[in-house]
Amino acid sequence: MKKILNDPEAYVDETLAGLCAAHPETYRLVGEEGRAVARTTPGRDGKVGIVSGGGSGHLPVFTGYVGAGLLDACAIGDVFASPTSEQMADAIRVADRGAGVLRLYGNYGGDVMNFDMAGDLVEIEDIETTTVLLADDVASAPPEEAEKRRGVAGMVYAFKIAGAAAEAGLDLAGVTRVAQKTADACRSVGAALSSCTVPQAGKPTFEIGEDEMEMGMGIHGEPGVWRDTLRPADAIAEEMLDRLLADIEIGGGDRVSVLVNSLGATPHEELYILYRNVHARLKAAGAEVVMPLVGRYATSMEMTGVSFTLCKLDAELEGYLKAPCDCAFWIVK
Amino acid sequence: MKKILNDPEAYVDETLAGLCAAHPETYRLVGEEGRAVARTTPGRDGKVGIVSGGGSGHLPVFTGYVGAGLLDACAIGDVFASPTSEQMADAIRVADRGAGVLRLYGNYGGDVMNFDMAGDLVEIEDIETTTVLLADDVASAPPEEAEKRRGVAGMVYAFKIAGAAAEAGLDLAGVTRVAQKTADACRSVGAALSSCTVPQAGKPTFEIGEDEMEMGMGIHGEPGVWRDTLRPADAIAEEMLDRLLADIEIGGGDRVSVLVNSLGATPHEELYILYRNVHARLKAAGAEVVMPLVGRYATSMEMTGVSFTLCKLDAELEGYLKAPCDCAFWIVK
Amino acid sequence: MITVADLRAASLRLRDAMEAEADALNAADGALGDGDLGVTMRRGSRAVAEKAEDLPEDFGMALMACAQAFTKVSASSYGTLLATGLMAAAKEAKGREGIDPDELPALLDAAVTKMMARGKAELRGKTVLDSLDAMARALTRTDDPAATAVQAAEDAQVAFRSKPATVGRARIFGEKSVGMDDPGMLAMTKIVKALTGR
Amino acid sequence: MITVADLRAASLRLRDAMEAEADALNAADGALGDGDLGVTMRRGSRAVAEKAEDLPEDFGMALMACAQAFTKVSASSYGTLLATGLMAAAKEAKGREGIDPDELPALLDAAVTKMMARGKAELRGKTVLDSLDAMARALTRTDDPAATAVQAAEDAQVAFRSKPATVGRARIFGEKSVGMDDPGMLAMTKIVKALTGR
Numbered sequence A, B: 001m002k003k004i005l006n007d008p009e010a011y012v013d014e015t016l017a018g019l020c021a022a023h024p025e026t027y028r029l030v031g032e033e034g035r036a037v038a039r040t041t042p043g044r045d046g047k048v049g050i051v052s053g054g055g056s057g058h059l060p061v062f063t064g065y066v067g068a069g070l071l072d073a074c075a076i077g078d079v080f081a082s083p084t085s086e087q088m089a090d091a092i093r094v095a096d097r098g099a100g101v102l103r104l105y106g107n108y109g110g111d112v113m114n115f116d117m118a119g120d121l122v123e124i125e126d127i128e129t130t131t132v133l134l135a136d137d138v139a140s141a142p143p144e145e146a147e148k149r150r151g152v153a154g155m156v157y158a159f160k161i162a163g164a165a166a167e168a169g170l171d172l173a174g175v176t177r178v179a180q181k182t183a184d185a186c187r188s189v190g191a192a193l194s195s196c197t198v199p200q201a202g203k204p205t206f207e208i209g210e211d212e213m214e215m216g217m218g219i220h221g222e223p224g225v226w227r228d229t230l231r232p233a234d235a236i237a238e239e240m241l242d243r244l245l246a247d248i249e250i251g252g253g254d255r256v257s258v259l260v261n262s263l264g265a266t267p268h269e270e271l272y273i274l275y276r277n278v279h280a281r282l283k284a285a286g287a288e289v290v291m292p293l294v295g296r297y298a299t300s301m302e303m304t305g306v307s308f309t310l311c312k313l314d315a316e317l318e319g320y321l322k323a324p325c326d327c328a329f330w331i332v333k
Numbered sequence C, D: 001m002i003t004v005a006d007l008r009a010a011s012l013r014l015r016d017a018m019e020a021e022a023d024a025l026n027a028a029d030g031a032l033g034d035g036d037l038g039v040t041m042r043r044g045s046r047a048v049a050e051k052a053e054d055l056p057e058d059f060g061m062a063l064m065a066c067a068q069a070f071t072k073v074s075a076s077s078y079g080t081l082l083a084t085g086l087m088a089a090a091k092e093a094k095g096r097e098g099i100d101p102d103e104l105p106a107l108l109d110a111a112v113t114k115m116m117a118r119g120k121a122e123l124r125g126k127t128v129l130d131s132l133d134a135m136a137r138a139l140t141r142t143d144d145p146a147a148t149a150v151q152a153a154e155d156a157q158v159a160f161r162s163k164p165a166t167v168g169r170a171r172i173f174g175e176k177s178v179g180m181d182d183p184g185m186l187a188m189t190k191i192v193k194a195l196t197g198r
């Protein structure tokens, strides 16, 4: 197990302790069990709160995106495991500035059930909540069942854009509408070259040959749509973009942001090799690439692989995407 | 070879093409062979130029740190190989705004010889140059031979602090003095858990057992000071900090920045587990940690492992460290 | 009558069984899912067993305490659904010292109803719901509730084996999932065996 | 006399030899260093061989063209030092059609001097400098310069094997490097063998 850790059971708590010690101006632990993180400087009174939550092991997702112009608070589960509804309720309570709270997170069974329960818990305390689910992974269900898809790196766009809308003063219905519009505008697909190891499991989640890759793999190592020998970068980029463009129309005059994301181990060098291909192709299709993101925005710890996300923009979304934000992992000036 | 690439020979050129396509507001290719990158918006007339250079495969080092308040230009070699003196001369020429150019780079044989030759080449063109070498890797030579040490992640501090000094209007001698002071204030040490693969070599640079780690390993995979079974995070953190503190005194009242750096694959989660330990210990020693950096600042592509860098600050260095900068990998507001 | 004393003993058997079966359940879940079902059940049943001594004598409140202990350490789909079902049964049994075996179908139906609402899934979808429903149906006509429950869970697991998965990540492997046990149904068979001591 | 025609033929032999020895040189360098010496020599000698046809007839200018071709593709320590040495020799031989074998010691000395300045290293440090110096010394007293050069390079390599490394990353493994060939000296033996066709 090529991991640097102490007790596997303490992996998440020690990570959060280090995160808050390194960036006390941004993050603070809240809640009874120390499994909710909130902005050190809360949003102003009357700002709509935005909370997310989910399993650990995806930094910067989810906790890392707590910050000005992004999330107000976040509940953190064990690696790849949902937080409990109590932890989510802690996050919702601290995020509430009197204008209600949007629950903005990925479509995973455990997370959905627990965020629903958390909503029930805070309802009695007169905190109004809404929900927007990210379901951007095109490999996880066909278009006819798009609502069953899982949420992956597209949530980075949703956090950013909804966060800016809340900062701009929209009310809960408005922020929820903008978040839903962003969720609807995002499509993602991933490809994995190697597994990661869940600390408590102690061995790689899946086996994959030295020269193999898997297209469409889930961010917890769930099986993908095909497994074959490793292809050249351009072939990978082309297939991944094909899969996205089959699901969302992007053509002449469209404005689109694209996220070329490392799942962890894949280095920046290789992300740029891929981006080069994506950029040329979108440009050739007549689309304008706006604020491309290339880096580690949503990971599975040390997994080797990449994901692509397209976020099709209108003027409203583009404005919020470019608005300022500030957390330890992402600053927009 | 778990890498995403096309032709291994094109790895670096395709990376640079993607980098410049993604961030045209920051980076542009210059020079005959396209192996120098410069700021898209050059520094103002009369600003001292700062150039760096070295082998590829270390993003954000070196090229990524071209930007406002950082480097003006950079020469880029093949993976882990020095750029040529001509490429370095290209970088120096474009960085010159009439006030001379500081060559600021790591102490490696090929780089030193070629930067010396590049200095000869531009001297005839009346460009004044100075040199500051980073030699921060304590594992690469004992204190008595400190000038023979290699340059590793400490250069991130040197780029940042010298970059701010140049932006602040210091002349070439002043910027050189500040850069040298920073170089003298930095100590680094690394530990590797797995190798990376040089694209042109096609196989891992070194073999290391599934449960082994190596202390003091070089960033190109050069052998370290001991190899043994993988230790717990706290034991690793303690030994690494011990090795640094044996070389630079840090105690009550000192102000110090610390970089906990992933060599590539090691995820943020684990960096924070380590940082937690380092932070507590420096605090217990009475030192104040200023602007800690936790992330991927100087990598060896997909290598698993970490490095620690301490940068002991005085008021001048701290001011420049906190000054604004802006590149695709690092923004300070 | 099934009392809180029975619940205490059953919770210890459950913990031991899940300790032993954790790897098998992880593997079953890992075939098409994220491979954490054994972790869920081990952590959850450990937490419940730890509370065994302190369970209140009110049978309903005791079930509620079990649900809360489970949910505090495990928030996966399966753990959350089990806790939801337990809470529904707890409401039915509140204020009583124990329940009669012939009340079991009503408790199971109450659990399944709430679990369907929580998980937004239907019966006959090859999930733990079908195991519980099969037990509820079978327990209406039996003299040996323990044996019947085990048999019903096993039969359901086998009967649905040839159907495609309809929930979770396994769903997208429609055809591939045919012939494989639903991990949640498999787990329920093992749970009922442990609870009844078979 | 050694002419540009000889240089052309030698450069092709060098390319073939380095093609064949690249892995071995990488491995020798990788033992304590970064393992790129074979890459350096393969790329550099390929670049020189490609220029062979177009080398100018002025022997000094031809050496200069070789140095430039090498340095354009390889800027490692070894490549840079070789190019530096070649340029120094080129200056000595400029304006001539060829050189006499008994001028070799002077050319080698000129190369070593410049290489010492460039690499800030001394003689007797177990580096390629010692191979070149050994050849220069041996070539002052010989009738068979080719055989002598090869023998001197080999002898130097063997003689320094028992000394510790003093340059580059290998230096920090003082004791560990004892008994191992310096990769640059090993490469020089292979280079001289190829150039002289032995």
Ligand SMILES: Nc1ncnc2c1ncn2[C@@H]1O[C@H](COP(=O)(O)OP(=O)(O)O)[C@@H](O)[C@H]1O
Pocket: A109, A110, C029, C033, C034, C035, C036, C037, C040, C076, C077, C078, C079, C081, C119, C120, C121, C126, C127, C128, C129, C167, C168, C169, C182, C183, C184, C185
């Ligand atoms: N929405 C649902 N409704 C009913 N049962 C479900 C539902 N989701 C999951 N299950 C059951 O839970 C099992 C998987 O549980 P678990 O491994 O905890 O899921 P995950 O890891 O996806 O959160 C499935 O085999 C199925 O029996």
Ligand SMILES: Nc1ncnc2c1ncn2[C@@H]1O[C@H](COP(=O)(O)OP(=O)(O)O)[C@@H](O)[C@H]1O
Pocket: B109, B110, D029, D033, D034, D035, D036, D037, D040, D076, D077, D078, D079, D081, D115, D119, D120, D121, D126, D127, D128, D129, D167, D168, D169, D182, D183, D184, D185
């Ligand atoms: N400063 C120096 N002076 C003389 N010879 C040197 C020097 N540095 C390296 N060498 C020679 O070059 C060889 C290593 O070359 P190379 O692999 O290119 O180094 P690196 O990869 O460190 O740049 C050594 O074995 C030695 O013979």
Ligand SMILES: [Mg+2]
Pocket: C029, C033, C034, C035, C036, C037, C076
């Ligand atoms: Mg599961």
Ligand SMILES: [Mg+2]
Pocket: A080, A081, A110, C034, C036, C076, C077
């Ligand atoms: Mg799960």
Ligand SMILES: [Mg+2]
Pocket: D029, D033, D034, D035, D036, D037, D076
């Ligand atoms: Mg080398």
Ligand SMILES: [Mg+2]
Pocket: B080, B081, B110, D034, D036, D076, D077
């Ligand atoms: Mg080298």
